[in-house]
Amino acid sequence: MPVTRGFRRRRPDGPEGRLPPGQYDTGAGWPVLTAEATPRIERESWTIGVDGLVGEPTTWTWDEVQQLPRSSYNGDIHCVTTWSKFDVVFAGVSVDTLLAAAEPQPEAAFVMAHSSTGYTTNLPLADVTGGKAWVVWEFDGRPLTAEHGGPVRLLVPHLYFWKSAKWISRLELTATDRPGFWESNGYHDRGDPWLEQRYQGDP
Amino acid sequence: MTDGSFASVGVGATSWTTGRIISKDFPAPHLVRLRMHVDDRQRHWPGQHYLIRLRAPDDYTAQRSYSLASDDSDPLVEFLVERLPDGEVSEFLADVAEVGDVLELRGPIGRWFRWDTYTPALCLVGGTGLVPAVSMIRAARRLDRSDLLRVVAVARSPEELPYADELARAGATIAYTRDGTGGRPPGPPTADEIGPLLAGAELAYVCGSSRFAEFAEGLLIASGVSPEAIRVERFGVTG
Numbered sequence: 001m002p003v004t005r006g007f008r009r010r011r012p013d014g015p016e017g018r019l020p021p022g023q024y025d026t027g028a029g030w031p032v033l034t035a036e037a038t039p040r041i042e043r044e045s046w047t048i049g050v051d052g053l054v055g056e057p058t059t060w061t062w063d064e065v066q067q068l069p070r071s072s073y074n075g076d077i078h079c080v081t082t083w084s085k086f087d088v089v090f091a092g093v094s095v096d097t098l099l100a101a102a103e104p105q106p107e108a109a110f111v112m113a114h115s116s117t118g119y120t121t122n123l124p125l126a127d128v129t130g131g132k133a134w135v136v137w138e139f140d141g142r143p144l145t146a147e148h149g150g151p152v153r154l155l156v157p158h159l160y161f162w163k164s165a166k167w168i169s170r171l172e173l174t175a176t177d178r179p180g181f182w183e184s185n186g187y188h189d190r191g192d193p194w195l196e197q198r199y200q201g202d203p
Numbered sequence: 204m205t206d207g208s209f210a211s212v213g214v215g216a217t218s219w220t221t222g223r224i225i226s227k228d229f230p231a232p233h234l235v236r237l238r239m240h241v242d243d244r245q246r247h248w249p250g251q252h253y254l255i256r257l258r259a260p261d262d263y264t265a266q267r268s269y270s271l272a273s274d275d276s277d278p279l280v281e282f283l284v285e286r287l288p289d290g291e292v293s294e295f296l297a298d299v300a301e302v303g304d305v306l307e308l309r310g311p312i313g314r315w316f317r318w319d320t321y322t323p324a325l326c327l328v329g330g331t332g333l334v335p336a337v338s339m340i341r342a343a344r345r346l347d348r349s350d351l352l353r354v355v356a357v358a359r360s361p362e363e364l365p366y367a368d369e370l371a372r373a374g375a376t377i378a379y380t381r382d383g384t385g386g387r388p389p390g391p392p393t394a395d396e397i398g399p400l401l402a403g404a405e406l407a408y409v410c411g412s413s414r415f416a417e418f419a420e421g422l423l424i425a426s427g428v429s430p431e432a433i434r435v436e437r438f439g440v441t442g
Contacts, residue, residue: 001219001258001307006299009263010291022256022264024291032413033437035315037420037430082266118431147413185314186217199312201216 018076019084020193026083032147033081035181036117039167043151048098048135052112052173055103062151065135068093073134073157078193080160090144090155092136095128098171107175113154113163114170121165121180122189123156125173132158135168160191160198217245219256222308224300225279230365233286234331235297236272238279241308246275249338250317250408250436253280253310257295264307267292270334270410270436271311272366274341280308283365285331316408316436320346325404327397327419329357332411335436337366339408340373349373353400355392357415360384376400391418394426401426410436 014025043062051057060068072091078084104125111128113121127133134155137144144150149166156163162182183189188197196202222241230236249271256266273281286297300306318324318339326336333356343352354375358364360382370377378392401407407428409419416437423433 001256002221002305003260004257004295004306005301005304007257007259007265007295009259009261011265022266024265035435037424037433037435038417039430081268147417181315186312199217199309201218 014084014086018086020078021196022198023078023082023084023193026085029083030085030148031079031081031083033079034147034166036119038146039117040146041116041151041167046116046151046169048152048169048171050098050102050171050173052171053105053108053175054099054173055105056101058098058102060098065093065152068097071097071134072138073136073155075157077157077161077164080162080187080191080193080198084193089140090134090136091138091141092134092152092155094131095133095135095154095171096131098135099129102173104173108173110174110177112172112174112178112180113165113168114172115165115167116169117167119165119167119181121163122177122183123159123163124177124190127159127163127190128156128171132156158192160188160193162187163191215245217309217312219307219309220244221305222280224302224304224306227300227302229297230283231363233363234365235284235286235293236365237282237284237296237300238273239282239306239308240278241280244280245311247271247280247311248314248317249274249320249342250335251311251313251338252335253282253308254312255282255292255296256307256309257292258307265291266307268312268438270338272334272337272341274338274345276345277341280310283331283334283337313436316410316434318342318352318406318408320348321351322405323351323403324353324406324408325397325400326352326354326408326410327357327392327423328354328409329411329415329419330363331365332409332415332436332438333358333366333370335410336408337369340369340375344373353404355397355400357391357411392422394422397422398426401428405432407433408436409433411438413437 049059071094154168222239
């Protein structure tokens with residue numbers, strides 16, 4: 001592609017080796033991007049379930065999930081709209097902990113994350129296991145706000161952030177992949193920011 | 204989109220192409236309008252957006268999403284870009300880009316925030332969030348279905364409202380938040396104003412800043428619109 005006449009790099013690249021291609025450092029900001037109206041969900045009525053191809057379909061209430069071993073993520077997040085945010089801290093529970101309790105069946109290969117709004121996003125099971133994904137309710141030591149997906153959201157920071165479903169309510173394990181909300185609307189099925197897998201048609 | 208090829212319009216995979224700036228003007232001091240010829244252009248739905256990508260000599264790139272104001276039948280695509288302070292892409296488009304320049308483009312993108320041209324709908328839009336509503340208005344006019352679309356546009360003042368003539372012709376309701384033009388007290392739209400416009404509307408499209416979207420969602424839900432019937436396109440200050 002041709003160089004754009006008169007355009008020069010103006011933004012720093014961020015920390016060495018941590019800014020994926022086509023992204024920029026949003027600094028202290030955290031843009032809010034959602035497709036639907038922001039729901040107001042009370043902690044007391046929130047639950048999360050793991051079901052589908054599991055041996056023990058399991059549901060946790062807010063109080064129950066607090067009793068699970070706490071796990072946190074300290075690192076970077078990348079949005080498909082091209083902002084990246086460095087050194088964020090989220091805390092909650094590892095998805096591994098939830099899956100261990102629900103006992104995935106051998107044929108489970110994908111997970112559909114469901115939000116209480118009806119939003120869905122699909123992921124290979126391998127992308128949410130092995131310490132790569134969390135269900136979180138704290139950001140920088142404070143309760144996660146509703147506009148950022150609170151009380152509880154999914155966090156899969158090695159993929160574009162639309163995979164980190166806000167207002168998470170259910171993880172459904174399946175044998176075959178089927179597209180979630182944005183994936184049915186033109187976005188990539190996997191969404192690796194380092195490969196720039198933004199839209200359908202990307203590698 | 205009057206032929207039988209609905210299913211394939213604007214929903215396939217897209218790839219990067221190039222486009223040339225054919226015209227550039229400033230409807231308001233902070234707004235630049237670009238009309239561009241797109242190479243190998245695909246058809247689009249009203250409400251969809253494009254990516255514009257800029258490339259520096261060292262191959263550094265910056266890209267942003269911009270909604271289309273133009274209808275599918277327009278030989279050019281039209282963008283209206285708000286010039287944001289320190290906006291890496293928007294300042295370039297406003298201050299540096301000239302007619303004849305070639306930019307990288309990709310689109311159309313987005314199958315959610317689009318109007319199918321049949322469903323009765325209300326657009327509640329603020330600032331440059333009115334751009335996708337302009338595309339919807341133009342499609343409705345071409346198809347002689349203007350009765351299906353109601354638009355409520357929010358701006359600070361008449362000086363900051365682009366597409367004023369087109370909005371007026373489409374019968375849009377304009378709410379100025381800082382200006383009492385026409386006897387309407389300054390302020391955001393009220394439940395009394397949007398209530399009658401919601402009669403028969405099956406979908407509501409909200410587009411604007413995060414703050415505006417919060418307000419608009421709240422107003423619609425308070426007016427009895429079900430959350431499932433609200434489609435939102437928010438933009439943050441991403442420059």
